[in-house]
Amino acid sequence: MKKNILRLLIPVLVLNLIVAGGCKKSKLSTSDGDNTDNTNIPGTGTRDQLTKDSIFLYAKEAYYWYASLPDYATFKPRNFSSNDAELYALTQYSNNPATGKPYEYVAGETYPKYSFFYTEESSGAVSALKADLNETATDYGFAVMYNTLTDLRVTYVYPGSPAALQGLTRGCRITAINGRSGSSISYDASPYGSGTNLSFVESAIFGTNATISITYINLSGQTKSVVISRSTYTLDPILYTTTYTIGDKKVGYLVFNSFTNNVTSRLKSIFSDFQSKGVTELVVDLRYNGGGYVNTAIDLINLIAPVSQNNNVMFTTYYNNNLQSLTTLAKRKASILVNQPLPDENGHLQNYTGGANGKYVTYADLNYSSTSSDNIERFSTSGSLAPSRVYFIVTGSTASASELTINSLKPVMDVKLIGETTYGKPVGFFPIHIDDFDMYIPEFETKNQVGTGGYYSGLTVDRSGYEDLDKAWGDSTEALLAYALGYTKNGVFSATKKVNNSVSSEGKARLSAEDHSQMERLLDRNRFKGMVATPVWK
Structure with missing residues (x-):
């Protein structure tokens, strides 16, 4: 049963209650019987010191890679200048043998790939937790990406958001932001510049300002200047849906942006409509979907999976040995x-x-x-769509619950991935409340019915390609969607598209694959990526 994570927090818990269990002089037992000696942990301290102790002790027991962490005396949690610095340090001890780097390593950054703290005052990707998981958001309601070095495009707009009310849609070209235009808003991250422009754009769109002034050119060629005011709106993660007739086949198309807790009934309605229209193949566009609730992912999986899988294993959740040893x-x-x-x-x-x-x-x-x-989650299919094939459109922004959905369906039906390698997050978390914040650290990993998981470097695609940022949702000539529809028609992926993927549809050179991935990561870091479990006491 789904729960609103933000409402689960118990604000009446006081610091002393939390740290009393974390900082008492005891031993943390491990499954192999080798205890970690914590008798040297001070029993008293300032609020800040006790909080840092708790961060370490919770990680030492619940973190998926707890075995890589040193003991308290070696780690010295109270020596860190901030909670963020401590969390980053904790996440850099593990070693992914496939890369030789920590599982939470992010090239060129000093933040973990997965772990974070959340408070009501959080900003950036952490604040997106509230919007991406629950029914409401308080922001402008749109995101951007560079199509070329000088071509900044709107990637998506949430229906009913402040941006939508001002006419912004996917594909709009932004030519000015808060009085800056031209080269002063062009892409300038390394190796193209100092990153000053990128920081400005990122702060203006994803920061905390009350308003933003934008000039844009819409897909009809009209230039408009608007002021968008931040406000609260109901978040609808279903950005677009339609059907296509390809020969004698019907293809359903769904653009799905987040696994929120308010969307299952709408998904069921859409799939019922697909079924009534005779849809036999399905395109699920998850190109910007960073995840959300595991339970919502389960609902989507059951809408897609063949009925023959009923009661078979969908996926299994694995916790660390410490947690599994809590048997008495x-x-x-x-x-x-x-x-x-x-x-x-x-x-x-x-x-x-x-x-x-x-x-x-x-x-x-x-x-x-x-x-x-x-x-152990088992299939319990709902509806009668039963598509013969499902295409997933994915990018480096596709993460967590999205990847869980794909990985769970791969062994049981014909699944094709189109776009770019996904983010790589086969782990999830539940919130740990400390002082006045929640700590989210990986506590479990999921694997599908044949034991496949561990996609820390992402899920690879069957047909690679860039998206067309200057095309509207549902445009059948948009590169990634066109690959899916082409496969439906011909049974194979086309080798090339009318417009080569190394250039935009306007003929301008795109970023290199490496630089494109970096740009995607830099601008997408403002979105939540996660797979949140909501355990139910039985």
Whole structure:
């Protein structure tokens, strides 16, 4: 059952309650019986010191790669200048043997690939957690990407958002922002410049300013100047849907931008419409979908999967050995997770005197075993669409719950990936509340019914290509969509497109593949990427 993560937080928890379990002089037991000696952890300290201790101790028990972390005396959490610095350090101990780098390494950056802190005052990608998971957002409601060095385009606009009300749509070319235009808003990240322009554009669009002034050229060639005011609106992650007739086949097309907790009923309605129109193949456009709720991903998977898979394994969730070892009441009582309440769907404490806490249900009371039915998701198909093939349009912005959806369907039906290698996030998290913030660190990994997972470098595509940023949603000539429709018609991917992917449709040179990936990462870092579990106490 889905829960609003932001409403699950229990604000009445005081710091002393959280750190009491984290900083008591005890030993953190591990599954192999080798305990980590924590008797040298100070029992007192300032609020900041105790918070830093808790960050370390929660990671030491719950972090998916906990075994790579040093002990308290070696790590010295209180020596870090900030919580962010500590979190980054914690995430850089693990080693991905495929790359020789930490699993959370991001080239040229000093932030982790997956982990973060969330508060109501968070900005950038962290603030996007609220919008990308729940029903409302408070921002301008659009995003951008460079089509060429001098061609800044709108990638998507949320329906009903402030940007939508001012006429912005996908494909609009932005020619001026807050009085700056021309070369002063061109792409200038390394090796093209100092990054000053990019920082300006990023701050203006994704920052916290109340308004933004924009001049743009729409897809009809009209130039408009508007002022967009930040405001709160209901977020609709379904950006576009239509059907195509290709020979004697019907193809359904869905642009889906986030696995929010308010979208399942609409998805069911769309798939019912596809079924009534005789759709036999499906194109699911996840090019900007960074993830969201696992439960919503499950709903989408069940709408697509063949009915023959009913009751078969969809995917299995794997936690670390520490969490899997919490098999007795004594071990659960010793777990630091005894300080993390597991609320019901309305955000209320659940009474449970027989649990680890002795008062209410906590995360220490869950069964983390990979063989538990709680951690084995099975297909339960809904609807009667049953497409013979599904194409997923993906980019480096496609992450987490999106990748879970793709990976779960791959073993059970004909799946084709079009675009660019995905982000690479086979891990997910639940929130750990410390002081006045929530810590999100990878606590589990998922693998499909044949045991495939571990796509930390992303899912590779069957047909690579750049998207056409100057084409509207649903334009059948847009490069990535055209590849899918072409395959439906001919049974193979076309070798080339009418316009070569090395240039834009206007004939201007694109960024190199490497520079394009960097640009995509820099501008997309303002979006949440995650796979959030919402455990239910049974």
